Amino acid sequence: MKIIKLNAIDSTNTYLKNLLKIEYPADGTIVLANEQLAGRGQRNSSWISKKGESLTFSIFKKYDNLLAEEQFAISMAVALAVKEALTFFGLEDCHIKWPNDILSANRKLCGILIENVLEKNRIKHSVIGIGLNVNETEFDNLPQASSLYRQTGIKYNLDEVFTSLSNAIFEKLKSVEKVPFESLKEAYESHLFRKGKISVFENSAGNRFNGIINGVSNSGELIVQTESATKKFTLKEIKLFY
Numbered sequence: 698m699k700i701i702k703l704n705a706i707d708s709t710n711t712y713l714k715n716l717l718k719i720e721y722p723a724d725g726t727i728v729l730a731n732e733q734l735a736g737r738g739q740r741n742s743s744w745i746s747k748k749g750e751s752l753t754f755s756i757f758k759k760y761d762n763l764l765a766e767e768q769f770a771i772s773m774a775v776a777l778a779v780k781e782a783l784t785f786f787g788l789e790d791c792h793i794k795w796p797n798d799i800l801s802a803n804r805k806l807c808g809i810l811i812e813n814v815l816e817k818n819r820i821k822h823s824v825i826g827i828g829l830n831v832n833e834t835e836f837d838n839l840p841q842a843s844s845l846y847r848q849t850g851i852k853y854n855l856d857e858v859f860t861s862l863s864n865a866i867f868e869k870l871k872s873v874e875k876v877p878f879e880s881l882k883e884a885y886e887s888h889l890f891r892k893g894k895i896s897v898f899e900n901s902a903g904n905r906f907n908g909i910i911n912g913v914s915n916s917g918e919l920i921v922q923t924e925s926a927t928k929k930f931t932l933k934e935i936k937l938f939y
């Protein structure tokens with residue numbers, strides 16, 4: 698496995714995507730940055746991380762035979778791998794907030810940004826970006842954010858966390874092309890934040906509504922039972938609060 702270590706970069710996902718324009722990296726290549734200056738998140742958000750206290754890296758993953766309609770399997774596998782690795786590090790009450798935020802005691806510690814490239818009806822490769830708050834002690838103005846340290850009281854060695862986390866992700870990614878989609882979905886849903894509970898959502902028009910999370914569709918939409926009907930929502934359509 699090749700690891701490209703960078704001191705500072707705008708975004709490790711962007712770096713890998715630019716690298717792809719020049720050469721085709723080996724499967725499993727990782728770009729790891731000490732400091733990310735313009736980290737990107739889902740829904741065009743930014744990802745802010747502290748130098749020396751958090752992990753920011755991206756994995757380049759190729760697939761031989763993964764159908765485009767199964768791309769949510771990648772998201773589920775990575776979220777499950779991170780969740781399991783963090784539980785191993787002592788994190789309690791750990792859940793996956795749809796689609797793939799990792800929470801402990803309702804606070805977000807890890808964000809995942811997956812960018813897939815499709816060719817015909819297959820997924821050729823993906824850039825899987827991981828941002829994990831590890832040793833941060835404070836999150837000014839971000840009451841919903843936390844770090845491994847904040848949740849466990851333990852200071853971690855960043856290299857050790859990186860090695861365990863990346864190994865766990867590689868291991869779980871193997872299952873994407875081997876394990877039936879349904880069993881991955883079953884495992885994912887068993888750790889889904891607020892599943893079966895009345896939750897508060899906001900639609901793209903900014904209106905709030907209540908609903909119960911039933912699970913996810915095969916294409917990764919959230920299935921919500923609202924007062925009027927059971928509906929499927931994409932990431933662009935709703936935001937889950939609690």
Ligand code: BTN
Pocket residue numbers: 707708709710711733735736737738739740742744752753754755798807808809810825826827828829
């Ligand atoms: C999110 O929660 O919205 C996803 C955040 C993903 C952040 C990681 S940090 C490494 C990689 N590079 C980026 O620019 N983003 C991802």
